[in-house]
Amino acid sequence: GRALVSESERQASGIFRFIPGGSRLLVLREAILNALGKTETALTESKPLMKGAPDLSLDTPINTRILLAEDNEVNEKIAVMMLNKLGCQTDTAVNGMQVIDMLSREQYDVILMDCQMPSLDGYEATRKIRAMEQDAGTKPIPIIAMTANAMVGDRETVLASGMNDYLSKPYTLVQLREMIKKWCDSEAKLSSDLV
Numbered sequence: 001g002r003a004l005v006s007e008s009e010r011q012a013s014g015i016f017r018f019i020p021g022g023s024r025l026l027v028l029r030e031a032i033l034n035a036l037g038k039t040e041t042a043l044t045e046s047k048p049l050m051k052g053a054p055d056l057s058l059d060t061p062i063n064t065r066i067l068l069a070e071d072n073e074v075n076e077k078i079a080v081m082m083l084n085k086l087g088c089q090t091d092t093a094v095n096g097m098q099v100i101d102m103l104s105r106e107q108y109d110v111i112l113m114d115c116q117m118p119s120l121d122g123y124e125a126t127r128k129i130r131a132m133e134q135d136a137g138t139k140p141i142p143i144i145a146m147t148a149n150a151m152v153g154d155r156e157t158v159l160a161s162g163m164n165d166y167l168s169k170p171y172t173l174v175q176l177r178e179m180i181k182k183w184c185d186s187e188a189k190l191s192s193d194l195v
Helices: 007-012 025-036 040-044 073-085 096-105 122-136 154-160 173-183
Strands: 065-069 089-093 110-114 143-147 165-168
Touching: 065 073, 065 096, 073 089, 073 173, 089 096, 096 110, 096 122, 110 122, 122 143, 143 154, 143 173, 154 165, 165 173
Parallel strands: 065 089, 065 110, 110 143, 143 165
Antiparallel strands: none
């Protein structure tokens, strides 16, 4: 038989939604729309709140270069899909060693860092990144923890490792956008002429 997994166990493992193998594509589409924070109507109708007001909705692209560190393939695909929807340019890494390697070759505006990864976890990768920045005298890159752990004290652990902020899984498209905007120069990064 199949073992049942509780809602809290599912969320703790970073799974956004469980879809049984026999489910139809419509159920999968609904799960993806839910993860993106959209409804079927919202996909076909996107109207500004006030006539003449600048459109700062989810449809306004954020021109930001993101390094996503995520070892879970499903979580990575969902996050990349959400970041693409936000207009971000995204590169991915599956562990902390890849993050450090990619940072040595590329520049990013923000790192979205999973905390639990093989080889080198997000906490240790962040400590190494902060040491490298200090040695080089460079401005620290914003690092946002992305973790299924939402226990008391987790935020303090994240901040103590050198990360700037914390985003608990599962997160919505709106939460992701607001977190990125918070840590980027939103005036320079938002492109109001692109709809």
